[in-house]
Amino acid sequence: MASGISPGIFPYLGGSISTGQLRSVVVSCGGAVVSGKQGAKLAKEMPGILVDPAAYAPQGKSEPEGLFDYDDWLMRQQAADVPVILTDTPRIPNKDRSALHKALARWDWLDKPALVVLPIESWWLRHGLAWLTEEVRAAGRPVAIVLLHQFNGLDHAGAVAGLLTFIAAVAPLPVVLLRCDISAIGAVAHGAFAGFVGWATSGRHGPLPIRPAEDNDQRDESPSVLVPALNGYLKASKLPALRNRPLDVLRCDDPVCHGESLLRIAERSEVDIRDGRMLACRHNLASTEQLAGRILADAEPRDAWWEACNAGAKMSASLAEGGVSLPVPRWLRQWLELGSPSHHYQDAG
Numbered sequence: 001m002a003s004g005i006s007p008g009i010f011p012y013l014g015g016s017i018s019t020g021q022l023r024s025v026v027v028s029c030g031g032a033v034v035s036g037k038q039g040a041k042l043a044k045e046m047p048g049i050l051v052d053p054a055a056y057a058p059q060g061k062s063e064p065e066g067l068f069d070y071d072d073w074l075m076r077q078q079a080a081d082v083p084v085i086l087t088d089t090p091r092i093p094n095k096d097r098s099a100l101h102k103a104l105a106r107w108d109w110l111d112k113p114a115l116v117v118l119p120i121e122s123w124w125l126r127h128g129l130a131w132l133t134e135e136v137r138a139a140g141r142p143v144a145i146v147l148l149h150q151f152n153g154l155d156h157a158g159a160v161a162g163l164l165t166f167i168a169a170v171a172p173l174p175v176v177l178l179r180c181d182i183s184a185i186g187a188v189a190h191g192a193f194a195g196f197v198g199w200a201t202s203g204r205h206g207p208l209p210i211r212p213a214e215d216n217d218q219r220d221e222s223p224s225v226l227v228p229a230l231n232g233y234l235k236a237s238k239l240p241a242l243r244n245r246p247l248d249v250l251r252c253d254d255p256v257c258h259g260e261s262l263l264r265i266a267e268r269s270e271v272d273i274r275d276g277r278m279l280a281c282r283h284n285l286a287s288t289e290q291l292a293g294r295i296l297a298d299a300e301p302r303d304a305w306w307e308a309c310n311a312g313a314k315m316s317a318s319l320a321e322g323g324v325s326l327p328v329p330r331w332l333r334q335w336l337e338l339g340s341p342s343h344h345y346q347d348a349g
Contacts, residue, residue: 004084004113005031005050009188009292011285012052012179012196012203015039022046029289033086033178033196035203040073043080051077052178053088056119056146074107085114086178091148094123097131104139115176119146122153125162133169142174142193152205154183154331161338167191179203181233182226185292186309186335189301197288199281200224222269223280225262226287228252231312232329236266236280241324249315254286306340 010031013022015038022042025032026049034042035054043051053073073088087106092099104116116139118124124132125147136143145163147153154160160183167175167190174193177184181204184195198204201224222236229249239262242249250262256279257264265283269276291308298304309332316326328336 005194007188007193008296009185009195009197009288011288012198013039014198014200014203015042015054017042019045022049025285029285037076040076040080043077043082047081048083050082050084050086050115051080052086052117053077055088056091056117056148071107074110083113085110085112086144087114087117089117089119091119092124094121094128097135100124100131100135104135104141104143108139108141114141115144116141117144117146117178119148121148122156122159122162125166126156126158129162129166133166136166136170136173140173142176143170144176144178146178147180147205149205152181152329152331154205154334155329157330157334160186160331160334163187164190164338179206181205182231182288182291183331183335185288185295186305188292189295189305199285199288200277221273223265223277224284225265225280226284227262228254228287228291229312229315230326231291231308232332234326236269236276239263239266242319245319245322245324249319252283252287254283254290256283256286300341302340303342306335306338306343309335310343 010029010033011025012033013025015034015036017025017034019042022032022034023046026046031048031050033050033052035052039051043049055073074085077085085107087103089103089106092103100118103118106116107114120132154163164187167187171191176193177187177195180187180195180197182197184192184197188195220235220237224233225236225239226232227234227249229251239250243263251259252262253259262283265276265280268279295301295304295308312332313328313336316328319326
């Protein structure tokens with residue numbers, strides 16, 4: 001694995017990024033994952049990036065079962081000369097140990113570094129953890145976990161603890177988080193090999209179909225924005241509620257924002273939603289890289305990650321005292337409850 005990709009945190013960009021944008025990201029971050037057929041085309045022009053076949057989305061009854069028995073995606077990646085092959089695993093249903101076993105045998109004859117992509121729901125990190133651990137250890141292959149969920153698979157109780165238990169149990173086999181959010185930083189701090197964080201919502205924790213919108217259900221189409229002070233994401237449409245707060249919660253010092261307020265993303269989105277989304281993506285990427293650099297360079301990254309989560313929770317509590325209700329996300333609360341080498345969490349509530 002180390003001969004193909006470096007350990008650390010990198011962006012997951014999808015397949016719609018332009019060649020110029022991709023080149024800029026790779027120069028800045030040192031690597032990236034793109035996806036789908038368009039991503040495979042981009043990889044031919046940009047050495048060193050990985051291609052996620054992204055063949056794991058649930059299929060309709062009238063559609064083929066997937067690419068699992070056809071080597072089209074192997075040939076596409078070989079043609080792009082990617083440093084590590086990613087398997088084209090379809091969604092692994094809960095309780096289906098045979099599907100997991102089959103996925104772990106995919107292209108096991110390759111003499112080139114490969115990552116077995118495991119598109120699973122959080123059931124496998126909780127009730128199915130023993131099966132997952134046993135099968136991966138028996139296969140002896142590096143794996144890339146994709147948590148399938150409408151929003152965030154780590155919100156389920158026990159999912160974060162299960163993920164860390166799995167990482168430790170299969171060591172020294174490399175575990176990669178694919179299509180993740182900033183929890184990938186916490187996972188790497190706790191022993192994961194690498195994490196690929198989606199710079200847009202579509203590249204984080206998914207995909208599973210979201211329920212159709214009802215006539216009176218106006219879905220918020222504004223981009224999700226990483227708010228460093230909260231150590232989490234907020235929709236751009238929610239940012240104006242934090243305007244003029246004395247805590248300066250919206251100030252951002254990443255290389256994209258240069259100390260300006262994140263309100264500019266909300267304002268841009270109101271005028272041009274596409275332009276606003278791109279600005280949010282650039283900010284998310286820069287802030288994620290900045291956070292990862294700080295956490296993973298610390299002498300004890302597990303402590304540093306816990307402190308970042310705790311600071312975000314405290315900021316949410318301070319805002320709540322000022323009349324702005326921002327509950328601590330369930331995934332973040334789980335990280336806090338797990339503690340760290342130097343911290344034991346006690347919920348004052």
